[in-house]
Amino acid sequence: MSQQPIRIIGAGIGGLTLGRCLLKHGVPAVLYERMPSTPRHGYGITLHASSYRPLLEVLGLDEWTFRRRIAVDGSVGGSGNIDPELLVYPGKIDPSSSFRAHREKLEKLLRQGLDVQWENALEKVEETPSGVALCLQSTQKLESTCVIGVDGPHSNTRKSLSPNTPLKVLPYVAFNGKRHVKRALFDEVYAPAIRGSNLVETRLGDVVLTVFVNEKQADAVNVGWTYSRPARGSTDMLHKPNRPVSGATDIPEEFFQEIEALQELRQPFKEIFDAEKLRMERVLHWLMRTVLVSHQELCTFVGKGVFFMGDSVHAEPILGGEGAENAIIDGIELAKCISTHGPAGIRAWYDSRYPTWESSVKESERAIEKMHGGQKVDPQL
Numbered sequence: 001m002s003q004q005p006i007r008i009i010g011a012g013i014g015g016l017t018l019g020r021c022l023l024k025h026g027v028p029a030v031l032y033e034r035m036p037s038t039p040r041h042g043y044g045i046t047l048h049a050s051s052y053r054p055l056l057e058v059l060g061l062d063e064w065t066f067r068r069r070i071a072v073d074g075s076v077g078g079s080g081n082i083d084p085e086l087l088v089y090p091g092k093i094d095p096s097s098s099f100r101a102h103r104e105k106l107e108k109l110l111r112q113g114l115d116v117q118w119e120n121a122l123e124k125v126e127e128t129p130s131g132v133a134l135c136l137q138s139t140q141k142l143e144s145t146c147v148i149g150v151d152g153p154h155s156n157t158r159k160s161l162s163p164n165t166p167l168k169v170l171p172y173v174a175f176n177g178k179r180h181v182k183r184a185l186f187d188e189v190y191a192p193a194i195r196g197s198n199l200v201e202t203r204l205g206d207v208v209l210t211v212f213v214n215e216k217q218a219d220a221v222n223v224g225w226t227y228s229r230p231a232r233g234s235t236d237m238l239h240k241p242n243r244p245v246s247g248a249t250d251i252p253e254e255f256f257q258e259i260e261a262l263q264e265l266r267q268p269f270k271e272i273f274d275a276e277k278l279r280m281e282r283v284l285h286w287l288m289r290t291v292l293v294s295h296q297e298l299c300t301f302v303g304k305g306v307f308f309m310g311d312s313v314h315a316e317p318i319l320g321g322e323g324a325e326n327a328i329i330d331g332i333e334l335a336k337c338i339s340t341h342g343p344a345g346i347r348a349w350y351d352s353r354y355p356t357w358e359s360s361v362k363e364s365e366r367a368i369e370k371m372h373g374g375q376k377v378d379p380q381l
C-alpha cells in the first residue's frame with residue numbers, strides 16, 4: 001500500500017463518504033475541495049435504505065438517530081417522511097425507509113474527523129513519467145500515486161485526462177427556486193396538502209410541478225420547487241442545452257409567461273407558482289445532464305494511479321436520477337476495496353461496479369421520461 005495518503009478530489013457526497021469510510025478502515029486520506037466549508041447545499045435530497053443503511057455502522061448511529069439528525073424536518077422532530085402517493089413518479093420510494101435528507105447536514109455529519117482542504121481547487125492533472133501531478137489552486141504541484149476524482153459532473157480530473165467524454169444534455173426544460181415561508185402560512189396553506197410528507201408533485205399534461213421542504217424550523221420553512229417539462233421542438237425558448245454555467249440565472253420572460261398560463265392550480269402549487277412572486281425571487285435554470293465515461297477509458301488511467309467514482313464519471317439528471325444514492329454506495333464499496341486490496345484492487349472493482357453505473361444512467365433517462373408522462377422526446381433537440 002502506498003505511504004502517501006489517498007488524495008480525494010472533491011468533498012461532496014461521494015468524496016466525504018469515501019473519506020469517512022477510509023478513516024474507519026484506518027487508511028489516511030486528504031480531500032481537496034474547491035468551495036469554502038460553509039454555506040453548502042441548503043436543500044433536501046432523497047435517500048434510500050440501500051445507500052444509507054450500510055453507512056450507519058461507519059457513523060456509529062442507529063437508523064432513527066441518523067434520520068432525525070439529517071432529515072429536512074429533523075429539527076422539529078420529523079424524520080423526512082415521503083408519501084409516494086403524492087408523487088407522479090415514485091420510482092424507488094419506500095415510505096418506510098426512503099426519506100428527505102438535508103444535504104448540508106448529511107455532509108457535515110460525514111466530514112467529521114476528515115482532513116479537508118477547503119478552497120483548494122484542482123486546476124488540472126498532469127501526466128508524469130511515474131504517475132501524475134496534481135495542479136492545485138493553493139499548493140505547489142503535488143506528485144501523487146493514488147488520486148480519486150470525485151469532483152462532480154464538471155470534474156477537472158476527468159476533463160484533464162478524458163477531455164472528449166461528453167456531457168449529454170437531455171431534452172427537458174427545468175427551473176428551480178426556493179422561498180422562505182413563515183410557519184403560520186406553511187401550516188395553513190402547505191401542510192394540509194402535503195400532509196405528513198416533505199415532497200408533493202402534480203402533472204399538468206407533460207408539465208411536472210414539484211414542491212418540497214428544504215428545511216423546516218419552528219418559526220419558518222424553506223420551501224423548494226421545480227417546474228419541468230419535455231423540450232418542445234427547436235424553437236423552444238426555454239430549452240438552452242448549450243448555455244454556459246454562468247447562464248443558470250438568466251431566466252427568459254417566456255418562463256414567467258408559462259407560469260401565468262397555468263390554470264386552476266390547487267394548493268400548495270397555487271401559492272408557490274405565483275409568477276409575480278417568482279419574478280422577485282432567484283430562479284435557476286437547470287440542465288438535465290448525464291455523463292458516462294467508458295470502462296475502457298477508466299482502465300487506461302489505472303496505471304497512472306488515477307481513479308474515479310460518483311458524478312465525475314456517471315452523472316444522472318437531478319430529476320429522476322439517483323446520483324446521491326450511487327455516490328454513497330461507490331464511496332462505501334471503494335473504501336472497502338482499497339482497505340482490503342490497496343489501489344491495485346480498483347481495476348477489479350471497476351469491473352464489478354461498472355455495469356451498475358451503466359444501467360443506472362440508462363434508468364435515469366427512462367425515469368425522467370416516465371415522470372413527464374412517458375412520451376419519447378427527440379434526443380436531438
Ligand SMILES: Cc1cc2nc3c(=O)[nH]c(=O)nc-3n(C[C@H](O)[C@H](O)[C@H](O)COP(=O)(O)OP(=O)(O)OC[C@H]3O[C@@H](n4cnc5c(N)ncnc54)[C@H](O)[C@@H]3O)c2cc1C
Nearest residue numbers: 010012013014034045046122151152310311322323324327
Ligand atoms: C439540487 C439538487 C438536488 C438533488 N437531489 C437528489 C436526490 O433527491 N437524490 C439523489 O440521489 N441525487 C440528487 N442530486 C444529485 C446528487 O446530489 C449528486 O448525484 C451527488 O452529490 C453526487 O456526488 P459526488 O460526490 O459525485 O458529486 P458532488 O456531491 O457534486 O461533489 C463534487 C464536489 O467536488 C467539488 N469540486 C468540483 N470541482 C472541483 C475542483 N476542480 N477541485 C476540487 N473540488 C471540486 C464540488 O464543489 C463538490 O463539493 C441532487 C443534486 C442537486 C444539485
